[in-house]
Amino acid sequence: MRIRIRRREFLKAAGAGGLALWAPSLAGCGTTSSGPGPLPVRSFLDDAERATLTALAAAVVPEDDTVGAVGAGAVDYVDRLLASLDGPLPDLLRGGPFSGREPWPDPRTGEAGSEFPDDDFVEVVVPSRLQEIAARIELLGSDAVENGSINAPIVPTARGLRAIYRAGLADLDRLARERGAADLASLDEPARLAVFDASDGDFRLAVLNHLAEGLLCAPEYGGNRGGIAWRDFHWDGDSQPLGHTLFDPATGTVFDRPDRPNQSLDPALPNDGLEPEVERFVEATVLGLGGKRFF
Amino acid sequence: MARLPSRVPHVLGDTSLDRFDAVIVGSGAGGGIAARVLATNGLKVCILEAGPNWFPGLDDPAPGNPRPIFANDEIKASVRGFFSWQARVEPRSFRASEADGPRGYVGSVNDLPRTVGGGWVIADMKSPRFAEFDFRMRSELGDVPGASFADWPLDYDELEPFYAATERLVGVQGEVGADPFAARRSGPYPMPVGAPMYVSHLLSEGARRLGLHPFPYPAAVNSIPRDGRPACNDCGFCSGYGCPVNAKGSVAPLRAALLTGNVQLRSECKATRLETDASGRRVVAVHYLDPQGRPASVSGDRVLLAASGIESARLCLLSDPGGAGLGNSSGQLGRNLMFHFQTLAIGIYRQSLHGERGKSVSAGFSDFRGVPGDPDRPLGGIVEFGTNSEKIAEAKNYLIDTGQRGASLKSFLRSSPFGAHIAVMTMQGEDAPQPTNRVDLDPDLRDVDGLPVPRITYQPHAMELAASRFYAPKLIDLHGAAGAQFAFVAPRYDGQPAPRTRHVLGTARMGDDPRTSVVDRLQKFHDLDNLWQVDGGVLPTGSGYNPTLTLQALALRAAGAIVDPSRPEAVVEKPV
Numbered sequence: 001m002r003i004r005i006r007r008r009e010f011l012k013a014a015g016a017g018g019l020a021l022w023a024p025s026l027a028g029c030g031t032t033s034s035g036p037g038p039l040p041v042r043s044f045l046d047d048a049e050r051a052t053l054t055a056l057a058a059a060v061v062p063e064d065d066t067v068g069a070v071g072a073g074a075v076d077y078v079d080r081l082l083a084s085l086d087g088p089l090p091d092l093l094r095g096g097p098f099s100g101r102e103p104w105p106d107p108r109t110g111e112a113g114s115e116f117p118d119d120d121f122v123e124v125v126v127p128s129r130l131q132e133i134a135a136r137i138e139l140l141g142s143d144a145v146e147n148g149s150i151n152a153p154i155v156p157t158a159r160g161l162r163a164i165y166r167a168g169l170a171d172l173d174r175l176a177r178e179r180g181a182a183d184l185a186s187l188d189e190p191a192r193l194a195v196f197d198a199s200d201g202d203f204r205l206a207v208l209n210h211l212a213e214g215l216l217c218a219p220e221y222g223g224n225r226g227g228i229a230w231r232d233f234h235w236d237g238d239s240q241p242l243g244h245t246l247f248d249p250a251t252g253t254v255f256d257r258p259d260r261p262n263q264s265l266d267p268a269l270p271n272d273g274l275e276p277e278v279e280r281f282v283e284a285t286v287l288g289l290g291g292k293r294f295f
Numbered sequence: 296m297a298r299l300p301s302r303v304p305h306v307l308g309d310t311s312l313d314r315f316d317a318v319i320v321g322s323g324a325g326g327g328i329a330a331r332v333l334a335t336n337g338l339k340v341c342i343l344e345a346g347p348n349w350f351p352g353l354d355d356p357a358p359g360n361p362r363p364i365f366a367n368d369e370i371k372a373s374v375r376g377f378f379s380w381q382a383r384v385e386p387r388s389f390r391a392s393e394a395d396g397p398r399g400y401v402g403s404v405n406d407l408p409r410t411v412g413g414g415w416v417i418a419d420m421k422s423p424r425f426a427e428f429d430f431r432m433r434s435e436l437g438d439v440p441g442a443s444f445a446d447w448p449l450d451y452d453e454l455e456p457f458y459a460a461t462e463r464l465v466g467v468q469g470e471v472g473a474d475p476f477a478a479r480r481s482g483p484y485p486m487p488v489g490a491p492m493y494v495s496h497l498l499s500e501g502a503r504r505l506g507l508h509p510f511p512y513p514a515a516v517n518s519i520p521r522d523g524r525p526a527c528n529d530c531g532f533c534s535g536y537g538c539p540v541n542a543k544g545s546v547a548p549l550r551a552a553l554l555t556g557n558v559q560l561r562s563e564c565k566a567t568r569l570e571t572d573a574s575g576r577r578v579v580a581v582h583y584l585d586p587q588g589r590p591a592s593v594s595g596d597r598v599l600l601a602a603s604g605i606e607s608a609r610l611c612l613l614s615d616p617g618g619a620g621l622g623n624s625s626g627q628l629g630r631n632l633m634f635h636f637q638t639l640a641i642g643i644y645r646q647s648l649h650g651e652r653g654k655s656v657s658a659g660f661s662d663f664r665g666v667p668g669d670p671d672r673p674l675g676g677i678v679e680f681g682t683n684s685e686k687i688a689e690a691k692n693y694l695i696d697t698g699q700r701g702a703s704l705k706s707f708l709r710s711s712p713f714g715a716h717i718a719v720m721t722m723q724g725e726d727a728p729q730p731t732n733r734v735d736l737d738p739d740l741r742d743v744d745g746l747p748v749p750r751i752t753y754q755p756h757a758m759e760l761a762a763s764r765f766y767a768p769k770l771i772d773l774h775g776a777a778g779a780q781f782a783f784v785a786p787r788y789d790g791q792p793a794p795r796t797r798h799v800l801g802t803a804r805m806g807d808d809p810r811t812s813v814v815d816r817l818q819k820f821h822d823l824d825n826l827w828q829v830d831g832g833v834l835p836t837g838s839g840y841n842p843t844l845t846l847q848a849l850a851l852r853a854a855g856a857i858v859d860p861s862r863p864e865a866v867v868e869k870p871v
Contacts, residue, residue, distance in 0.1 A: 060700055066709060092375050096366030097539030105528075121366065125377075126303070128347040128563050129588055130409075133743055134381035142383060147743040151386070154739055155401050158383060193700050205695070212690035217370045233708050234715065235686045236531065236651050238367030240539045243528025244652040245490040252519070254490050254526070262529050262652040263490055269647035269715065273780065277703065278710040282643060282781055285697075291783025294775040 041222075042091075044082035044162060045169075048183075050075060052169045053207075055185035059192040061211055066232040074214025077223030081210065082139065082162050087124075090135045094220055095123030101227065102242045110246040112257070117241060121220035161206055168203030175199065234269055236260060303347070303364075305586050307354040307411075307560040308553045315341040315559075315595035317857075318581050320566045320610065323413020324843050325829040325850040326601030327549035328464065332854035334557040335869040341559050341593050342549075343583055345602070346378075346409030348562040349537060350546060353411070354553040358523065361550065365416075365537030369687045372536045378408035378417055385742045387605075389792050391754040392731065397738060400792045404751045405634055407603050407797055410537075411562050412546040414603070414797055415843060419534040419655040420515040420543050422467045422844040423677060424458050427451040427478050428667055429838040435667035442727035442756055443631055445835040448807045448816035451478055456864045457848040457855075464551075464868065465544035465847065468518040473510035476661045489518035489527055492653030494718050497644075498680040499658050501777025505769075509660040512679065515544040515844070516654060522547055527654060531684050534655035554871045564591070567746060569598065569614040569621055569826070576824045584744055597825045597857065601850070604632065604799040604832035608734045609749045611803075622803075622820040627813050629735055631728040631801035632751065633837035634794040635676065636759035638722040638767055639785040642774030647715040650682025663722055663766050664839045675762040676723035676839025678770070689714035718779065720770050723798070724763055725839040727756035734802050753793050798842050803832035805849075817860075818853040829853050 045053065054075050061069035069075070084091040100119035103112050127135065133145055141160035142148035149157045175195045176184040184192055196204065214223030216230070218238060224230065230237040236244075244262040245254050256262050265271065274282060283293055316338035319326045326342060333340050352360030371377045387406070388398035407414040428435055430447040459481050461467075469484035488511035491499075499509035516527045516538075527542040538545070552558045563586035570580040570592070578598045585591045600607040608629040614621040620628045656679040663675040683689060693699040693707040710716075737750040767784045774782035806812025809821035818833050820826045829850035831842055838845070855863025 060694070061704060062701055064702070064705055066705060068705075093371050093377055094366075094368065096364040096368065096371075097362070098366070120364070121368065125364065125371075129586055130384050130743070131347070131376060134376055134384045137383050138381060145743070147741075147745060148383070150741050150743065150745070151401070151739070155383070155386065189701060208694040209691060212687050212694055213370060213374055216686045216690055218366075218368050221370050230686070233686070233711065234647070236649070238532075239530045239652075240367055240528070243530045243540075245527075245529040247519070247526040247528070249520075254518070256490070260649075260652060262492060262649070263496065264493055265646055266493075266649055269649060270709075270711075271646040273645040274643075274710040274712050274716065275706045277706050278712055281697070281707075282712050286643070286781040286783045289783045289786065291781060292771055292775065293781050294779055 041080065042083035042086045043079050044086075045079050045165070049166070049169045050079065052172055052184050053078060055192060056172060056196055056207065057211055059189040060196070060208070061215060062189065067228045069211045069215050071225070072215045072229050073223045073225045074211050077214030077217060077221055078165070078210045080222040082165060085136065085139050089124060090127055090132055091124050092135050093125035093127060093131075094218070095120040095125055098240050099218060099220070099238050101237065102239050104241050105246055108250065110248040110255075112242055119220070121218055159202065164200070164202050164206055168200050168207070171199050171203070172196065303349070303351050305348065305562050307348065307562070308558040309556050310559060312339055312341070312559045315339045315593065317341075317597040317599060318343065318593055318595035319599045319601055320581060320607070321413060321601035321603070321830065322411050322549055322560060323407075323601060323603070323830070324415040324847050325831070326599065327412065327546060327552065328461065328847050329599055329601065329829045329850045329854040330552035330558055331464065331548040332851060332858060332867050334552040334555040335871060336858040336866055337557065338858070339557050340552065341561065341595060343564045343566050343581065343593065344411050344560060344562045345565040346411060346562065348411040350411055353546060353550055354560070356554050361541060361546070363537055363539065363541055365539050367530055367532040367536070367539065369685055372417070372532070373685060373688065378410050379403070379406050385748065386740060387748055388737045388740055388750045390750070390752050391792070392752060398750060401740065404793050405795055405797065405799060407799060411560065412549060415545045416537050416543075417535050418545070418797070418843065420545070421656060421679065421841040422462070422465070422513045422515045423661070423840045424478050425451070425838045425840050425845050426476065426664065429836065432667070432836045439727060439758065441729060442758065443730050444728060445804065445806060447835050448805060454848055454852065455479070455481055457852040457867065458844065460864070460868050461844060461848045461851055464548050464851075465515045466517055466521055466524070466547060467513055467515045467544070467844070469513035470511050474661055475508050476664060484513065486518045486521060489516065489654070489657070490529055491657045492650075492682070494648045494650065494682045495658035495680050497648070497777045498718060498720065498773070501773050502660055504776045505773055507660050507662045507773070509658050509680075512656055512659050514654065514657075517542045517544070529653045531651035531653055533653075535685075551871045562586070565744070566602065566610055567613060569610060571614075571621070571823075576822070578823065578826050588744065597827065599854075600826070600828040601830045603830050604802040605734050605749050605751070607828055607830055607832050608802040609736065612736050613746065622813060622822045622826065624822050625810055625813055627730075627804050627811065629802050630730045630733045631804050631835075632732045632734055632753060633726050633728055633800040633834070634753065635796045635798040635837060635839075636724040636726040636755055636763060637794060637796055638675075638724055638763040638770065640720040640767065640770030640774060641783055641785055642718045642720075642777065642779035643712055643781040644716050644718060644779050648682050648718055649715065650717070651684040651686075655684065656681045661840070663769070665762070673762045673765050674725050674758070674839060675766045676725055677841070679721045679723070681719045681721060683714050683717045683719065686714065718774065718777070720773065722763070722766055722770065723839055723841060724759045725837055727758045728801055728836055729756055732801075751793060798831070798837070800831045800834045800837045800842055803828045804835050805833040806835060817856045818849065827853055827857070
């Protein structure tokens with residue numbers, strides 16, 4: 001579908017410098033990732049802890065015809081997060097604007113071009129003072145930061161993620177041994193989930209959050225290897241600098257990418273409803289909330 | 296492999312300036328546009344911004360600047376606090392009423408992002424105007440028990456030229472005449488509308504079947520190249536994200552202000568106190584913590600607060616330890632806090648709606664804004680047509696909120712009921728102003744810098760609850776008319792005890808009577824000779840429309856009146 005921009009308005013904008021400035025504006029953005037040398041990938045978990053987390057991840061988000069947490073690299077994602085304070089600055093926030101996965105638009109036609117920007121997501125963003133304090137509380141606990149526990153006991157002191165994971169993973173193996181297994185990995189997947197459900201609440205919440213993140217994050221964070229989960233679950237991922245609608249500078253029209261329509265049904269996506277189990281869940285939830293089923 | 300970046304400078308603009316005609320606290324929607332007016336008229340301005348600067352080149356006149364480091368990156372923007380601190384660093388407390396004791400909750404309470412450009416940076420830039428009747432709600436409604444409706448000290452006609460000027464300065468796309476309920480306009484929108492999302496087509500067709508009047512949502516996003524910025528390419532990471540290609544108009548006025556050479560912007564500088572002279576009527580210094588957390592101060596002939604309804608009130612309260620708060624002889628400072636009362640109607644469709652493509656919201660309707668005094672059309676708000684675009688948040692919904700594991704979880708991830716198949720209509724219901732809904736300082740809690748934190752006391756009024764109940768079934772039926780398989784209304788408040796609308800209004804009511812209002816009709820504090828407020832805090836009532844364009848038009852007018860009280864409209868659009 002094409003949206004017609006009235007030519008008079010377009011020419012007015014172009015005449016004011018908008019069009020002339022647009023292409024160089026974008027072209028310059030790709031140069032921001034040329035920082036100093038690479039940082040090594042760091043690790044916090046030891047081999048036994050990684051094995052336990054891997055066994056847990058395989059049970060919570062298993063592999064089938066779509067990628068699971070282990071195949072996506074979610075364990076690496078968690079390990080990098082836990083080690084993120086070990087470098088010269090916290091490796092928590094990555095740069096932008098582009099990843100290099102999508103091309104520049106052709107400046108003559110607006111359609112996908114053949115040039116790709118650099119991957120700015122490999123850069124580490126320098127956090128602000130308060131962002132760094134927040135990161136230290138998150139990873140190391142509130143007592144590790146001056147004034148981090150200033151509101152105790154009204155606000156209880158917070159354990160850091162490192163301590164939560166270290167204790168939680170050890171606890172999983174201990175609970176597995178109580179069930180007669182050597183460790184968590186020796187249990188079948190339903191038993192691993194039962195052990196997980198009996199573990200510490202803070203640990204459970206951290207794991208569930210981080211497995212979701214490690215499954216579906218931008219690959220530069222360590223998970224979602226090569227964008228596999230985005231493809232398997234039919235999600236576009238980052239689309240800049242091409243985006244989803246294209247602007248033809250010659251005619252002043254906006255039009256959809258042929259491979260990813262924005263303004264209309266995309267026949268390449270799943271358009272035939274929910275799987276039966278999911279549909280039953282949704283129906284019960286919707287009706288329980290006073291909603292309606294229309295067909 | 297990760298790489299280290301170059302640091303983005305803390306201080307932007309003319310770093311040699313050390314004497315200022317005005318100090319502005321906050322670089323967001325109101326502060327940025329006020330700075331533009333003052334700076335283009337020759338005033339020297341210092342802007343203090345608590346958040347970091349993510350706009351390299353914002354003060355560089357070379358084409359192509361700024362080059363923001365925002366990205367289509369859910370981890371950075373939504374998970375790891377790129378825009379908002381962890382609540383442990385700068386928490387807020389909350390209670391529904393004084394009966395709850397000192398507080399009932401500690402954490403995030405409708406926080407706005409901390410960044411150069413403020414909350415407007417991560418907005419999807421919806422920019423409708425208020426209706427004419429919004430300026431005279433007390434006259435329209437009379438005495439509403441428990442509420443404190445007031446007429447504004449100006450009417451729509453007085454603000455209209457500033458609405459038009461703001462639309463030109465920020466760059467708003469829209470279609471004249473598409474909304475039959477819209478207030479009158481003196482001219483066209485600066486830009487035609489851009490591409491509508493698929494979900495907009497679906498819901499617009501459903502709305503028309505029910506006799507409603509959908510229209511392309513006015514938005515401060517480029518639909519064509521304009522003002523040195525490209526057209527939006529509908530990347531999909533709009534609401535909650537900064538624009539990677541700078542198609543949003545979020546910092547257009549701020550950049551213009553910086554390019555005058557009359558502005559110095561100090562980022563990562565958290566204002567902590569306003570110091571007054573012996574008379575108590577003049578602010579002589581703004582104290583703040585610098586990027587390293589060290590105490591510092593800056594002075595100017597005038598001070599403009601633009602830190603949001605909550606943070607500007609907090610600063611006034613911090614400036615009068617043990618007292619009622621700076622500028623609070625009326626007792627109204629911090630009161631009449633409004634958030635908008637959102638009603639979310641969720642539809643689940645058989646087809647994929649690909650919400651990760653588009654501007655988050657590209658259409659809506661305002662039939663449900665209602666008519667004052669008409670029981671058949673109670674006062675709700677504008678309705679937005681949206682979807683879900685965040686994949687990680689969706690997966691967490693399945694894993695954490697609904698407890699899916701293993702093969703069952705994979706069915707949810709493949710089916711994507713709350714992702715690819717979801718459409719969301721959001722009604723921005725007007726919440727009645729109430730003097731008991733307020734900001735004060737928590738008596739016990741401190742942030743990591745040792746400063747008392749804001750305490751929010753808030754509960755909805757019967758008016759907005761009734762409107763929500765009235766319109767909710769109609770929204771569900773609209774989903775049915777649009778082809779949804781299921782539809783329901785989301786439970787109120789998703790995890791936080793207060794609305795998470797990012798519309799923070801009231802707390803410094805504007806009015807002519809110093810006994811009942813905090814700032815005057817030109818937004819100067821009644822109690823002080825050189826202190827103004829130019830954020831959403833000054834709104835006497837909140838309307839049922841997205842508020843940023845209105846708070847910007849007010850800030851434009853207030854700044855224009857500082858320059859030329861007799862003809863403010865003549866000085867607000869001077870070129871750089």
